[in-house]
Structure formats: C-alpha cells, structure tokens
Amino acid sequence: CVDAQAGLETGIGAVLAALAGINVVSGGGxxxxxxxxxxxxxxxxxxICAMAYRLLEGIRQRDDPIARDLFSEFGKQAGGFEFLTHPHTLQWFREEQHVSRIVDRGKYGQWVADGKPSLAAxxxxxxEELLAVPAASGLPSGVLAELRAIMGRHGQRYGLEKIPAENGDRGN
Known part of the structure; x- marks a missing residue:
C-alpha cells in the first residue's frame, strides 16, 4: 500500500542523498x-526526486529584481494589483517552481468537487497515462553494435575476454 509513511521515508532519503551530492538512488518504486x-x-x-533536485537549485539571487517595472505598472491601476495571473508571473513561474504532474496544488473546494482524489489515486x-504511450522502438540501427564494440574494447583493456550478458549470456 502506497501511504504517507512510504512517501515520508522516500522524501527524507531523497533529500538527504541530494544534499550529500548523491545523484543516483536505488529503490524507486x-x-x-x-x-x-x-x-x-x-x-x-x-x-520526490524532482522536488529534491529543485531544492538543490536553491533560490536564485539577482542583483536587479526581475519584476521591478511591474510595481509601477500596477501602481497605476485602480483597485491595487494582482500578480498571479499577469503574463510575467506565468512566464517566470514555471522556471522558478517545480510543477508537479501528480501533486494537487489547486483549491480545496475543487479537490472536494473532484472527489478528493488521494496522491495514490x-x-x-x-x-495509466504512461502505460498508454507506445513503447519506444529501440536504438537506431547500428547504435547497439557500436556500443557493444566500445564495451568490448574497454573490457579487453581491463582483461575481460567477454562482456557479460552479451548475446543472451547471463554469466551462468
């Protein structure tokens, strides 16, 4: 069962690994x-890993604020200002934020109206969306043979006569 504890453990582990400079973590799923x-x-x-990578990017420090001109523009409008729907905000939001495909950051009322779907749901x-996408057809012609030749040369360089798992051989 995918539950809050599973997410918590993965989240803490991913953040600790990212902060330690580890960029390969096993055990996904x-x-x-x-x-x-x-x-x-x-x-x-x-x-979770995407969020950990975004955390590592930190908050960018800029010498010149990127929205300074907007303050004077909004100051001239009646009723104050609202940045959230301004094209400038929409442009920079995706660059500064991690936009999740599965985390619901919408309004509570809409979440209730949608039937309160859980993160697991x-x-x-x-x-289901990912499984509906046809599988890639594989490597372009000749690439696999070229990769095997490169691995073979490097294997021989280090005294390995045959690359394991070549031609179906699983090293048995």
Missing part, C-alpha cells in the same frame, strides 16, 4: 524492504 515493486510508488518517487492515473 520499491516497498516492503524492497521485496515488491509498485508503479504508483515509482511515479511518486520520481516526483493521482499516481495511479499517471501510471
């Missing part, structure tokens, strides 16, 4: 001491 896999948790874990919907 894993549950029950890594004995089972959940596609919904994999989608949630992907989102939104992740399940995203899994």
């Amino acid at each position: 894993m549950m029950d001491y890594e004995t089972c896999q959940s596609l919904e948790k994999l989608v949630i874990d992907d989102e 939104r992740a399940h919907k995203r899994v």
Whole structure:
C-alpha cells in the first residue's frame, strides 16, 4: 500500500542523498524492504526526486529584481494589483517552481468537487497515462553494435575476454 509513511521515508532519503551530492538512488518504486515493486510508488518517487533536485537549485539571487517595472505598472491601476495571473508571473513561474504532474496544488473546494482524489489515486492515473504511450522502438540501427564494440574494447583493456550478458549470456 502506497501511504504517507512510504512517501515520508522516500522524501527524507531523497533529500538527504541530494544534499550529500548523491545523484543516483536505488529503490524507486520499491516497498516492503524492497521485496515488491509498485508503479504508483515509482511515479511518486520520481516526483520526490524532482522536488529534491529543485531544492538543490536553491533560490536564485539577482542583483536587479526581475519584476521591478511591474510595481509601477500596477501602481497605476485602480483597485491595487494582482500578480498571479499577469503574463510575467506565468512566464517566470514555471522556471522558478517545480510543477508537479501528480501533486494537487489547486483549491480545496475543487479537490472536494473532484472527489478528493488521494496522491495514490493521482499516481495511479499517471501510471495509466504512461502505460498508454507506445513503447519506444529501440536504438537506431547500428547504435547497439557500436556500443557493444566500445564495451568490448574497454573490457579487453581491463582483461575481460567477454562482456557479460552479451548475446543472451547471463554469466551462468
């Protein structure tokens, strides 16, 4: 079951790993001491990692505020100013914020009207969307052979006669 504890544990682990400079974390989508896999948790874990990467970017310091001219523009309008729907805000919002595909940042009333979907339900919907996309057709012609040749040369350089898992050989 994908629950709050699973998200909490992944979130803390991802942030700690990111802060330590680790950019490869295993166990995405894993549950029950890594004995089972959940596609919904994999989608949630992907989102958590994206948030951790955004955290590492920090808050950009600018010598010249990017919206200074908007203050004078809004000062001339009757009824004050409202930045949220201004084209300038919409332009910069996506650059400064991480925009999630599964975290609902909408209004509470709309969430209730939508049937109060949980994070797990939104992740399940995203899994269905991803599974509906046809699989990629693979590497372009010749690329796999070129990669195998490169790996073979490097393997020989280090005394390896044959690359494991080549031509279906799983090293048995």
